[in-house]
Amino acid sequence: MAVVESAPPRGEYAVELAGITKRFPGVVANSDISLQVRRGEVHALCGENGAGKSTLMKILYGMQQPDEGTISVDGEVVHFRSPADAIKAGIGMVHQHFMLADNLTVTENVLLGAEALYGMGAAARVRIAQLAATVGLQVAPDLLVERLGVADRQRVEILKVLYRGARTVILDEPTAVLVPQEVDELFATLRSMRDDGFTFVFISHKLDEVLSIADRVTVIRRGTCVGSADPRTVTSRELAEMMVGSELPSPETRESTVTDRVVLRVTGLTLEAEGGGRPVLDGVDLVVRAGEVLGIAGVEGNGQTELVETIMGMRRASAGTVELAGTDITRAHTLQRREAGIGYVPEDRTRHGLLATQPLWVNRILGHQSRKPVASGGPLGVLDRAAARRDTERIVREFDVRTPGVDVPAAALSGGNQQKLVVGRELSGNPVLLIAAHPTRGVDVGAQAGIWDVLRRARADGLAVLLVSADLDELIGLSDTIKVMLRGRLVADADPATVTPEELGAAMTGADAGGSAGAPGVEPGPTNTGKEPA
Known part of the structure; x- marks a missing residue:
């Protein structure tokens, strides 16, 4: 394990924030926050979306400047005008959404923007190899990043900040897209690096993971620090109460509402890869019935995104059929599929679900521009702005979207409130099928509980739901049936009543190939033959 290269430490704390206050028009994001790391x-920072965590970390990383308060690094007060200043002071940040260039190699991604540190030759490669050992990265340095799995991409991100001299690393929701085995590997890496003297600020809403990895926990609520806790003595329930004033929510669904009425039937769905090679989707068969939540489990990059986008008409299938309520919609375009009754919660709300700079009432119109109440109906319908505003106000009330009003831009909302707006919009208009891709990714326990309740109620009312999630507790708790996706195929079925996250994770990675039939709740799926699934 590599040894941390740093100046002799001064003082007990790697980082100290004292009296940090940050105001924006109409809101105080941080109010007199003090934090000692x-x-x-590994110091965990917990709080609801909109509590002020991101603003505080942006201040620590130099992306924003505080209105009041001071930052100290290794006992010395510093003033960061940009992230470059923070990096020079030994602070790095790994963002929730990776910032890697897929078409560049591991080495090129690490060197990009840091060419002056060790040059571009042998010295740089030696340093990268040293740090790769530190973070547990065991892939060839000349491998393209697009060929890496999620866990290795994250290691490359950590390697990047260490290469630039970081001794304190901010990790923003680092486990959001990892399966349990990958989480365990990440935590082993963090513990080893911590023992070598590295410091971590760990932002997460997964409280069981916080208790597993953190040495201390600080909780922020509504812009203020409400307390710190010792993970050895505090419980998840107590942390949740500190964060939101309520118990830790559970996604568990107790009573079956599955009917015999088939809403979605996918048969032999195939999507060829661009440029040839193994198909991205390989003869996928599935059925979702009214009142049923069908969960799709899989490590990211195994075809879940392509499955969702092909069913939505965003990608054109190479073969196979898609039927909605008995009607073949294989050749229908996306708007026609939406008009036929499909609601869609995309995996990335900022890219595919919202117009960040537009007000909430304009975002209400997206995907519904040909239907009432936001339009008079039909492909040539006239938009009704007053009706759109009224219905947005309804969504805000019914789905607890916390906003000053419907005229604020979507970017002004926290991630959890953005997601509740999207879910509320997609459940408007009485859809027959909801495709929900990672519906609670990156949201806090309060927003998570609200979204789970909405999905449970919609399921009880007869909605068919196709659920894709990297949160295995969510997938097991909400689903009536789970199918495991690996390399573009549905390879196993899991019973949510008996399967564990560990068993599901093993099936997702292919670790139990040939043996899943013996694992409780996991059975090998039928061969994709194009025939109707059982």
Whole structure:
């Protein structure tokens, strides 16, 4: 394990924030927050979306400047005008959404923007190899990033900040897209690096993981620090109460509402890869019935995104059929599929679900521009702005979207409130099928509980739901049936009543190939023959 290269430490704390206050028009994001992070610890920062965590970390990383308060690094007060200043002071940040260039190699991604540190030759490669050992990255440095799995991409991100000299690393929701085995590997890496003197600020809403990895926990609520806790003595329930004033929510669904009425039937769905090679989707068969939540489990990059986008008409299938309520919609375009009754919660709300700079009432119109109440109906319908505003106000009330009003831009909302707006919009108009891709990714326990309740109620009312999620507890808790996706194929079925996250994770990675039939709740799926699934 590599040894941390740093100046002799001064003082007990790697980072100290004292009296940090940050105001935006109409809101105080941070109010007199103080945070002390000891050198060589994993310090977790918890709080609801909109509580002020991101603003505080942007201040620490130099992306924003505080209106009041001071930042100290290794006992010395510093003033960061940009992330470059923070990096020079030994602070790095790994963002929730990776910032890697897929068409560049591991080495090129690490060197990009940091060419002056060790040059571009042998010295740089030696340093990268040293740090790769530190973070547990065991792939060839000349491998294209697009060929890496999610866990290795994250290691490359951590390697990047270490290469630039970071001794304190901010990790923003680092486990959001990892399966349990990958989480365990990440935590082993963090513990090893912590023992070598690295310091981590760990932002997460998964409280069981916080208790597993953190040495200390600080909780922020509504812009203020409400307390710190020792993970050895505090419980998840107590942390949740500190965060939101309520118990830790559970996604568990107790009573079956599955009917015999088939809403979605996918048969032999195939999507060829661009440029040839193994198909991205390989003869996928599935059925979703009214009142049923069908969960799709899989490590990212195994075809879940392509499955969702092909069913939505965003990609054109190479073969196979898609039927909605008995009608073949294989050749229908996306708007026609929406008009036929499909609601869609995309996996990335900022790219495919919202117009960040537009007000909430304009975002209400997206995907519904040909239907009432936001339009008079039909492909040539006239938009009704007053009706769109009224219905947005309804969504805000019914789905607890916390906003000053419907005229604020979507970007002004926290991630959780953005997601509740999207879910509320997609459940408007009485859809017969909801395709929900990672519906609670990156949202806090309060927003998560609200979205789970909405999905449970919609299921009880007869909605068919196709659920894709990297949160295995969510997938097991909400689903009536789970299918495991690996390399573009549905390879196993899991019973949510008996399967564990560990068993599901093993099936997702192919680790139990040939043996899943013996694992409780996991059975090998039928061969994709194009025939109707059982």
